[in-house]
Amino acid sequence: MSSIRRKLRNRSKVMTAAQGRPRLSVFRSSKYIYAQVIDDASGVTIAQAGGKALKSGSKSDTAAAVGKALAEAAAVKGVKQVVFDRGQYKFHGRVKALADAAREGGLDF
Template sequence: MSSQTTTRRKLRNRSKVRVAAAGRLRLSIYRSSKYIYAQIIDDAAGRTVAQIGSKAVKTGTKTESAAAVGKAVAEAALAAGVKQVVFDRGQYRYHGRVKALADAAREAGLDF
């Protein structure tokens, strides 16, 4: 995939997230070839409420690690009093590890 396509998708998704946010915090993810990271960001205050990476919760396959990250970040967010977020998948398609993380976060109690 060309970098132009990736950049366009990233900007398109980010603009949709800004519109949908409306006072909500943002669940942002980053996916590398080996690991996946998630963080809850308060854009208004400019601070990170919770963050976790798959290095900290290493389990079985990469998809299982992504699900563990989703569950862990949801638990950390709920402990900080955050119930509703907007999901920012960035340039990544909603498939595989990204979907596993989102589904686990929903099951753990986050609403998006």
């Protein structure tokens, strides 16, 4: 139950901070990690990347590859600023590796 409460608490903070910026949402499974940039105003996914196609080395390396690929896909669509939505996950390990790689790729959050 605490993970659901943490997810809802984080989502409410992200939505108030967004103010027209798209949301970078992260989903982490036991094997893979997925990320997408979502425009909540129109309900459209702008860019997405997943770990299945970009599997390279350890899980953290794969997460970094996903972050870099997502930043490149978002740049093609003209998105530079996003709000990071980590969901129920702590900002540690694979989630942090994805965020750092997305920042290096050109996303600002």
